[in-house]
Amino acid sequence: MGVRDRLIERRLDDLTRRLRKLREELRIVEEQLEHLVSEADDTGLRAMVSETPMAESEHREARRHADAMVAHRREILATIGDLERRQDELLDRYRH
Numbered sequence: 098m099g100v101r102d103r104l105i106e107r108r109l110d111d112l113t114r115r116l117r118k119l120r121e122e123l124r125i126v127e128e129q130l131e132h133l134v135s136e137a138d139d140t141g142l143r144a145m146v147s148e149t150p151m152a153e154s155e156h157r158e159a160r161r162h163a164d165a166m167v168a169h170r171r172e173i174l175a176t177i178g179d180l181e182r183r184q185d186e187l188l189d190r191y192r193h
């Protein structure tokens with residue numbers, strides 16, 4: 098096994114660790130997102146029923162938190178996609 102192959106293997110190992118960590122983070126974010134969306138829905142319903150400025154403010158805040166988590170989830174998914182493409186490229190180089 099040459100130096101080039103060992104270097105590729107090290108990079109693949111690093112990518113595998115990073116992907117594993119990101120997938121775990123994604124799992125946690127998705128659980129949190131489910132909770133935040135549910136909370137935003139609940140506060141939205143309360144705001145509709147009560148029609149008070151305080152209830153509407155709580156709903157806007159809950160919606161902002163949910164939207165921020167959606168954006169974070171999107172970033173994680175994009176990073177995972179990028180790392181998977183890099184991993185595929187390295188695997189192709191390793192095989193040739």
